[in-house]
Amino acid sequence: MLNLETPKKFKPIIHQAHQIGAEMFRPISRKYDRAEHTKPVELDMLASLMDGMNASGGEGAGAGKLKQDAGGDSGVRNGANMTAVLGMTELCWGDVGLALSIPRQGLGNAAIAAVANEEQLKRFNGRWVAMAITEPHAGSDSAAIRASAERDGDDYILNGEKIYVTAGERADALVVWASLDRSKGRAAIKAFLVEKDRPGLTLERLEHKLGIRASDTAAFRLENCRVPAENLLGSPEIDTSKGFGGVMQTFDNTRPIVAAMAVGLTRAAIEETRRILADAGVHIDYRRPRTHGHAAAAKLMECEADWEAARLLTLRAAWMADNGQPNALEASMCKAKAGRTAVDTALACVELCGSVGYGEDELIEKWARDAKILDIFEGTQQIQLLIVARRLLGKTSSELR
Amino acid sequence: MTDKTRRMDPIGLGVRALTRFAGSPLTARLKLHGPASALIRSGAQVGFGAVNGAGRQFKAMRNWTSSSRGSRPPRQDLFDLTPSDEQQMIAETMEQVAAELLRPNAEAAEAAGAPSPELEAQANELGVLAMAIPETLGGAMSERSPVTSALIAEHLAHGDMGIAVSLLATPSVALLLTDYGNAAQQDAFLAPMTADEDAPTASLAITEERALFAPHDLGTRVRQDGGTLRLSGTKSLVVNGSRSDFYVVAARSPEGAPGLYIVEAAAPGIQVEAQPAMGLRAAGLSRVRFDDVALRDDAALDLGEGDYDCIIASARAAWCALAVGTATAVRDYCIPYANERQAFGEPISHRQSVAFMIANMGIERDGLRLATLRAASRLEQGEDALREVQLARTLAARHAMQIASDGVQIFGGHGFVKEYPVERWYRDLRATALMEGAVLL
Numbered sequence: 125m126l127n128l129e130t131p132k133k134f135k136p137i138i139h140q141a142h143q144i145g146a147e148m149f150r151p152i153s154r155k156y157d158r159a160e161h162t163k164p165v166e167l168d169m170l171a172s173l174m175d176g177m178n179a180s181g182g183e184g185a186g187a188g189k190l191k192q193d194a195g196g197d198s199g200v201r202n203g204a205n206m207t208a209v210l211g212m213t214e215l216c217w218g219d220v221g222l223a224l225s226i227p228r229q230g231l232g233n234a235a236i237a238a239v240a241n242e243e244q245l246k247r248f249n250g251r252w253v254a255m256a257i258t259e260p261h262a263g264s265d266s267a268a269i270r271a272s273a274e275r276d277g278d279d280y281i282l283n284g285e286k287i288y289v290t291a292g293e294r295a296d297a298l299v300v301w302a303s304l305d306r307s308k309g310r311a312a313i314k315a316f317l318v319e320k321d322r323p324g325l326t327l328e329r330l331e332h333k334l335g336i337r338a339s340d341t342a343a344f345r346l347e348n349c350r351v352p353a354e355n356l357l358g359s360p361e362i363d364t365s366k367g368f369g370g371v372m373q374t375f376d377n378t379r380p381i382v383a384a385m386a387v388g389l390t391r392a393a394i395e396e397t398r399r400i401l402a403d404a405g406v407h408i409d410y411r412r413p414r415t416h417g418h419a420a421a422a423k424l425m426e427c428e429a430d431w432e433a434a435r436l437l438t439l440r441a442a443w444m445a446d447n448g449q450p451n452a453l454e455a456s457m458c459k460a461k462a463g464r465t466a467v468d469t470a471l472a473c474v475e476l477c478g479s480v481g482y483g484e485d486e487l488i489e490k491w492a493r494d495a496k497i498l499d500i501f502e503g504t505q506q507i508q509l510l511i512v513a514r515r516l517l518g519k520t521s522s523e524l525r
Numbered sequence: 526m527t528d529k530t531r532r533m534d535p536i537g538l539g540v541r542a543l544t545r546f547a548g549s550p551l552t553a554r555l556k557l558h559g560p561a562s563a564l565i566r567s568g569a570q571v572g573f574g575a576v577n578g579a580g581r582q583f584k585a586m587r588n589w590t591s592s593s594r595g596s597r598p599p600r601q602d603l604f605d606l607t608p609s610d611e612q613q614m615i616a617e618t619m620e621q622v623a624a625e626l627l628r629p630n631a632e633a634a635e636a637a638g639a640p641s642p643e644l645e646a647q648a649n650e651l652g653v654l655a656m657a658i659p660e661t662l663g664g665a666m667s668e669r670s671p672v673t674s675a676l677i678a679e680h681l682a683h684g685d686m687g688i689a690v691s692l693l694a695t696p697s698v699a700l701l702l703t704d705y706g707n708a709a710q711q712d713a714f715l716a717p718m719t720a721d722e723d724a725p726t727a728s729l730a731i732t733e734e735r736a737l738f739a740p741h742d743l744g745t746r747v748r749q750d751g752g753t754l755r756l757s758g759t760k761s762l763v764v765n766g767s768r769s770d771f772y773v774v775a776a777r778s779p780e781g782a783p784g785l786y787i788v789e790a791a792a793p794g795i796q797v798e799a800q801p802a803m804g805l806r807a808a809g810l811s812r813v814r815f816d817d818v819a820l821r822d823d824a825a826l827d828l829g830e831g832d833y834d835c836i837i838a839s840a841r842a843a844w845c846a847l848a849v850g851t852a853t854a855v856r857d858y859c860i861p862y863a864n865e866r867q868a869f870g871e872p873i874s875h876r877q878s879v880a881f882m883i884a885n886m887g888i889e890r891d892g893l894r895l896a897t898l899r900a901a902s903r904l905e906q907g908e909d910a911l912r913e914v915q916l917a918r919t920l921a922a923r924h925a926m927q928i929a930s931d932g933v934q935i936f937g938g939h940g941f942v943k944e945y946p947v948e949r950w951y952r953d954l955r956a957t958a959l960m961e962g963a964v965l966l
């Protein structure tokens with residue numbers, strides 16, 4: 125039966141995540157925006173709370189549980205993917221940078237959840253794992269990465285450079301993408317679990333950023349870094365008929381999560397702007413046509429409408445994953461819509477609130493800075509549009525580049 | 526309304542609705558075997574319900590004590606985007622009605638200012654009207670579901686928005702009377718709609734002709750004149766204006782609140798003139814003037830607290846559903862063209878600025894659709910939906926319009942001439958931002 129309300133069963137998890145956003149993140153939001161590269165120690169105790177949330181009932185709010193549900197049993201499911209989306213929305217309503225800094229909830233953890241075998245799952249259980257794909261000369265075009273992995277007895281030897289690794293400094297391990305044979309293209313690119321203490325892995329620097337300063341962004345060098353063959357995620361075979369597969373499919377699960385981050389930030393900006401506009405005597409009236417009221421109210425209503433679309437597109441993608449439906453198209457749709465909505469809304473809110481919005485006394489200017497990354501990482505706006513367009517038009521990546 | 530309000534045996538009506546579905550010669554011609562045979566199966570079920578239900582209603586109607594509201598579907602507390610089997614079947618049927626009846630006749634209906642009587646009869650034969658009338662009154666509506674209504678509007682508008690609006694005008698008044706009509710009003714105005722011949726047509730007239738019109742500031746007024754209520758004012762963009770047998774008119778009550786009044790077209794003091802507009806030309810848009818028109822004693826719909834708001838919201842949501850359908854038509858029509866049309870040695874779809882327009886059509890259309898369905902499902906559950914409807918309407922006003930504009934753009938000069946329907950969709954979709962009333966979920 126068609127129902128687009130958020131079910132009651134999610135109330136506790138939403139409430140919990142909202143309390144974290146409101147009572148823990150918001151009060152320290154500005155502090156870590158200013159103190160870039162300082163580890164938010166307040167989050168350590170959060171880690172165990174999140175572990176608790178993940179353990180209870182098997183449907184946690186973190187990245188560690190994301191998996192395409194096999195469907196199977198009869199009836200509609202509202203499961204782990206929806207839980208993760210709803211939880212992440214509330215956390216990022218609090219603060220995106222801090223949400224990205226919660227221990228053991230890294231994108232690497234999502235990759236492990238999606239493709240690791242039993243032994244790997246056990247070995248990396250409880251570790252914080254970051255994702256290292258991007259290189260200085262290759263971001264969107266991840267098939268062009270140059271990092272290499274060479275088989276040597278029972279080990280692989282990794283060489284290359286990785287940049288922009290979220291939580292790279294604070295995590296325990298990285299999922300490093302490297303090629304077994306650069307002449308074989310995408311199919312030869314594999315993901316390797318690399319513990320941070322492996323010799324040959326060096327943290328080179330931390331970036332200074334426009335926003336999400338609470339989250340560390342690290343650059344690494346891999347120089348003859350030796351990892352056991354058991355650390356390869358997925359199949360070691362180079363199957364050129366399959367292309368990326370495997371880890372790449374992680375993105376179908378994580379794109380809705382990043383979209384959820386954008387949905388949370390957007391709501392924060394709208395709520396705060398509504399409060400500030402109300403102080404200035406501007407109120408939103410949903411009964412009247414939008415164009416009849418104050419221009420500021422009309423603009424905010426447009427933002428709210430786009431937010432509603434982004435939110436529902438995101439829930440749809442997560443719901444499809446929970447119900448075993450392929451959702452690559454829908455995952456890209458929600459990421460594209462939510463990413464641009466966050467940027468457009470937060471920037472509009474700064475403008476609507478004038479000097480109040482632009483100054484550091486409120487968080488709106490910070491959200492406008494934070495928002496921009498949500499339209500860049502996990503696939504930029506343009507990359508999402510390419511994926512959507514190719515699907516709708518039935519085009520290959522060589523026809524529509 | 527004298528001969529139209531003649532009493533029909535309710536059991537006869539139920540049986541007639543049933544046989545209409547089952548015996549439709551259109552079934553074969555429209556290649557509707559799959560969905561239509563399913564509809565007929567459900568018609569058979571509906572039919573049994575109708576006979577029993579209609580029997581009960583017969584007594585109620587004789588006593589004129591209670592009205593038929595249509596039961597609401599049961600609630601289920603799970604986020605779910607799957608339509609019920611019945612909704613799926615209805616949607617598929619409407620999809621084919623749109624493809625086989627509406628789309629091929631869109632140009633002719635636009636030129637004529639109305640769908641042909643045959644088209645209208647065929648569409649109603651396939652359930653467009655019957656699904657808006659409760660089984661107990663001889664229709665085929667088993668549950669009062671705004672979500673189902675949204676799916677019907679969406680799929681019909683995929684064929685043509687102007688025809689869809691025209692076809693849905695009378696069913697929308699039927700829904701209004703189902704929800705708010707008392708037994709006497711239902712008996713006089715709703716029950717006769719299922720008649721085989723000479724069934725009355727109706728239109729919900731709310732919009733007035735001025736900038737910044739809002740349904741809560743009505744220029745149309747009702748005054749008390751001795752024992753008689755009299756209505757004056759002008760309604761604009763009234764759908765099927767010149768061929769409606771009665772209107773339901775939004776007007777300020779003598780007490781000053783917005784109200785809805787049944788006004789028979791034959792009453793003295795009514796003038797109708799064509800009011801052609803940018804689009805929706807198949808919907809027979811008209812200006813209707815009411816000059817001190819004397820109303821029936823029971824002309825006023827009995828609206829409770831918040832009902833008027835809810836009706837306005839329901840109408841806006843219906844326009845959103847129509848916008849979803851037409852935006853979908855644009856998307857579906859542009860994809861093959863962008864792939865086939867060559868420029869600079871390759872299909873234009875190989876260029877990102879074209880391909881991204883298509884991607885955004887897909888994204889914004891889906892966003893609007895989800896927002897509209899959410900509004901409809903809240904209406905269905907009896908939840909407050911003013912906010913959700915306003916958000917969906919804002920999306921329709923901006924993004925559905927952008928989709929239509931991009932649709933013309935993708936066709937270039939060929940989009941600007943009447944060789945292709947994209948220019949019509951551009952004209953039609955502009956209406957969704959400003960229309961009030963006329964259609965309901």
Ligand SMILES: Cc1cc2nc3c(=O)[nH]c(=O)nc-3n(C[C@H](O)[C@H](O)[C@H](O)COP(=O)(O)OP(=O)(O)OC[C@H]3O[C@@H](n4cnc5c(N)ncnc54)[C@H](O)[C@@H]3O)c2cc1C
Pocket residue numbers: 231254255256257258261262263264265287288289290291333336341497500501502503504505506507510525877
């Ligand atoms: C704070 C932060 C955190 C990050 N975290 C991680 C992480 O944890 N792990 C990780 O691996 N990476 C991470 N990234 C990297 C991020 O995913 C990349 O920056 C992103 O994918 C874009 O790659 P790029 O920067 O090389 O830009 P480029 O690929 O060089 O793109 C530049 C511009 O060109 C556009 N463009 C590129 N190709 C096309 C095309 N075919 N068609 C149209 N437009 C195109 C892009 O949309 C973009 O606008 C992070 C980045 C930042 C800034």
